Amino acid sequence: MFSRALKPIAAVAVQNGAKNFSTTSQKNFKVVVAGASGGIGQPLSLLLKQNALVTHLALYDLAPVTPGVAVDLSHMDTPAKVTGHKGPEQLADAIKGADLVVIPAGVPRKPGMTRDDLFNTNASIVRDLASVVAKEAPKAIMAIITNPVNSMVPIASEVLKNAGVYDPNRVLGVTTLDVVRACSFIGEINGVDPRTVSIPVIGGHSGVTIIPLLSQAKPAVKLTNQADIKKLTERIQEAGTEVVKAKAGGGSATLSMAYAGARLAGSVLRGLAGEANVVECAYIKSDLTEAGYFANPVLFGKNGVAKNLGYGELNKFEQELLKAAIPELLKNIETGVKFVKK
Numbered sequence: 001m002f003s004r005a006l007k008p009i010a011a012v013a014v015q016n017g018a019k020n021f022s023t024t025s026q027k028n029f030k031v032v033v034a035g036a037s038g039g040i041g042q043p044l045s046l047l048l049k050q051n052a053l054v055t056h057l058a059l060y061d062l063a064p065v066t067p068g069v070a071v072d073l074s075h076m077d078t079p080a081k082v083t084g085h086k087g088p089e090q091l092a093d094a095i096k097g098a099d100l101v102v103i104p105a106g107v108p109r110k111p112g113m114t115r116d117d118l119f120n121t122n123a124s125i126v127r128d129l130a131s132v133v134a135k136e137a138p139k140a141i142m143a144i145i146t147n148p149v150n151s152m153v154p155i156a157s158e159v160l161k162n163a164g165v166y167d168p169n170r171v172l173g174v175t176t177l178d179v180v181r182a183c184s185f186i187g188e189i190n191g192v193d194p195r196t197v198s199i200p201v202i203g204g205h206s207g208v209t210i211i212p213l214l215s216q217a218k219p220a221v222k223l224t225n226q227a228d229i230k231k232l233t234e235r236i237q238e239a240g241t242e243v244v245k246a247k248a249g250g251g252s253a254t255l256s257m258a259y260a261g262a263r264l265a266g267s268v269l270r271g272l273a274g275e276a277n278v279v280e281c282a283y284i285k286s287d288l289t290e291a292g293y294f295a296n297p298v299l300f301g302k303n304g305v306a307k308n309l310g311y312g313e314l315n316k317f318e319q320e321l322l323k324a325a326i327p328e329l330l331k332n333i334e335t336g337v338k339f340v341k342k
């Protein structure tokens with residue numbers, strides 16, 4: 001399982017690729033936010049309106065407020081034109097000609113729920129959005145935030161396959177929040193600015209499938225005790241639940257997710273614009289493990305994923321984490337694939 005991993009990634013590339021938003025405007029990109037009026041969608045759209053690479057920001061949601069959210073954002077003095085699209089009859093217009101479709105549409109968790117408990121509601125939402133992307137913007141990059149991410153990416157991929165337009169380099173599950181959290185917690189422990197921390201988080205986006213490679217963190221995590229390393233690993237794995245509990249029925253992470261989603265979207269766009277060395281972790285079609293989809297650092301380019309950078313050397317503890325993650329990932333992936341095939 002481990003021999004297929006590539007060489008350790010250059011941590012500096014992760015840091016630089018991930019954290020410097022471009023101010024150049026080499027190209028004009030249409031970006032769609034599907035689920036734009038929600039807890040993630042609104043602040044994500046606010047951040048994307050500030051990205052100079054975005055010249056058209058199309059906001060799509062079922063919520064009646066959506067055209068109003070678009071008018072609100074359109075008053076910001078940044079270049080992107082903003083359009084609002086409400087309801088399925090306006091979806092094709094929203095998606096047509098998109099370069100990037102970011103999807104936070106769907107229901108969030110309440111305390112006591114797992115991400116898998118969202119499957120029944122969110123699967124058909126992602127399936128239906130993917131089928132319109134297949135028709136109206138088959139070359140668009142799809143960045144899926146909707147949970148459970150581990151199953152939603154296979155769903156979108158199967159829909160695109162059925163439509164004959166699937167390109168595995170253009171379908172991503174957004175796991176950036178796991179990296180953002182790991183950097184934040186390590187920054188706290190090390191007493192350094194979290195923006196100077198870089199770490200790959202691999203696997204998937206739920207519980208045991210979230211594998212922070214603390215042994216590859218730069219700078220090294222100032223923890224020597226294995227019990228503390230285990231505790232930090234579990235905090236990163238359960239950080240989503242920490243937010244769900246703290247919001248006490250008011251939903252899950254929205255603001256930190258918007259930040260993470262804007263960062264991922266910005267990196268995708270910089271890759272599309274031809275910038276070199278743009279690296280982020282993302283959940284993609286993969287043959288590195290037995291799981292058909294897997295998250296680890298990837299290089300973005302003019303056509304989406306340009307190179308899978310692998311996950312480097314794992315220590316014994318991380319190998320055990322990977323072993324625990326694979327059966328869960330396989331199950332999540334199968335659930336997604338079966339949903340489209342049924």
Ligand SMILES: NC(=O)C1=CN([C@@H]2O[C@H](COP(=O)(O)OP(=O)(O)OC[C@H]3O[C@@H](n4cnc5c(N)ncnc54)[C@H](O)[C@@H]3O)[C@@H](O)[C@H]2O)C=CC1
Pocket residue numbers: 034035036037038039040041060061062063104105106107108109118122125144145146147148149174175176177178205251252253254257
């Ligand atoms: N990948 C990640 O790291 C994270 C993923 N999430 C997931 O993101 C999703 C959204 O979370 P929130 O924004 O907090 O939820 P929310 O309920 O605040 O917003 C969801 C929005 O989606 C819209 N929507 C529902 N069905 C739709 C459809 N068919 N087409 C377009 N829009 C539709 C709703 O009207 C609503 O505005 C959830 O599934 C949540 O679990 C949340 C945090 C982190």
Ligand SMILES: O=C([O-])CC(=O)C(=O)O
Pocket residue numbers: 108109115147177239240241243244252253
């Ligand atoms: O925990 C949730 O349900 C939302 C999520 O994916 C996260 O915050 O990582």
